[in-house]
Amino acid sequence: xxxxxxxxxxxxxxTGEKVFLECVxxxxxxxxxxxxxxxxxxxxxxYFSYDVKMKEKGDIPEGYSVSREKKxxxxxxxxxxxxxxxxxxxxASRRRDSKYGYTFGSGTRLTVV
Amino acid sequence: xxxxxxxxxxxxxxxxxxxxxxxxxTSGFNGLFWYQQHAGEAPTFLxxxxxxxxxxxxxxxxxxxxxxxxxYLLLKELQMKDSASYLCAVRDLRGATNKLIFGxxxxxxxxx
Numbered sequence: 001x002x003x004x005x006x007x008x009x010x011x012x013x014x015t016g017e018k019v020f021l022e023c024v025x026x027x028x029x030x031x032x033x034x035x036x037x038x039x040x041x042x043x044x045x046x047y048f049s050y051d052v053k054m055k056e057k058g059d060i061p062e063g064y065s066v067s068r069e070k071k072x073x074x075x076x077x078x079x080x081x082x083x084x085x086x087x088x089x090x091x092a093s094r095r096r097d098s099k100y101g102y103t104f105g106s107g108t109r110l111t112v113v
Numbered sequence: 114x115x116x117x118x119x120x121x122x123x124x125x126x127x128x129x130x131x132x133x134x135x136x137x138x139t140s141g142f143n144g145l146f147w148y149q150q151h152a153g154e155a156p157t158f159l160x161x162x163x164x165x166x167x168x169x170x171x172x173x174x175x176x177x178x179x180x181x182x183x184x185y186l187l188l189k190e191l192q193m194k195d196s197a198s199y200l201c202a203v204r205d206l207r208g209a210t211n212k213l214i215f216g217x218x219x220x221x222x223x224x225x
Binding site: 004035044045058100101104105 | 144146148153154155156157158161163200202204211212213214215216217218
């Protein structure tokens with residue numbers, strides 16, 4: 001069964017901390033995505049990556065960066081966490097030539113205090 | 114710009130049929146997806162439409178009209194376990210991107 005694994009299910013961090021959210025997929029997918037999900041706002045795209053070492057800004061990249069050094073791993077970095085980054089973070093992946101949608105990870109609920 | 118609209122909440126009765134509508138505006142349309150998301154869990158793929166018409170998969174069907182920018186998800190013989198959020202998403206191919214734009218989701222409550 002295909003899998004997208006996010007390293008933490010729940011995370012509590014302090015304001016100003018540097019935070020790393022890790023996502024690993026075992027499907028050899030080229031495309032990977034980071035979304036955040038907030039009530040009333042739905043899923044919003046933060047960053048995505050076409051392939052290894054490639055990255056593109058999504059709709060709300062401010063305050064975030066990403067790293068894709070290996071095909072299977074896509075990391076989301078909060079350079080200096082703030083309370084407005086408290087959210088559910090969802091990672092997803094997709095094979096480049098697939099006509100179907102994404103496979104999502106279980107999510108990381110991040111609370112910044 | 115991009116805009117996807119779907120109702121915020123719906124309530125239906127076990128055993129009944131419910132239709133969840135989704136309207137969209139996007140300049141680079143290349144397919145519409147429906148996902149199901151139970152509380153605290155990841156979204157899971159339900160259906161995909163790229164051509165006009167109805168796609169049926171068991172108790173779930175999805176319809177697309179590209180000229181109207183409209184889709185619906187039809188759930189038949191509702192079960193309690195169908196209580197979840199249903200997310201409409203449009204694949205946008207503008208520029209070099211190939212990404213999904215999501216609506217805010219419809220929270221469906223199935224009552225006994």
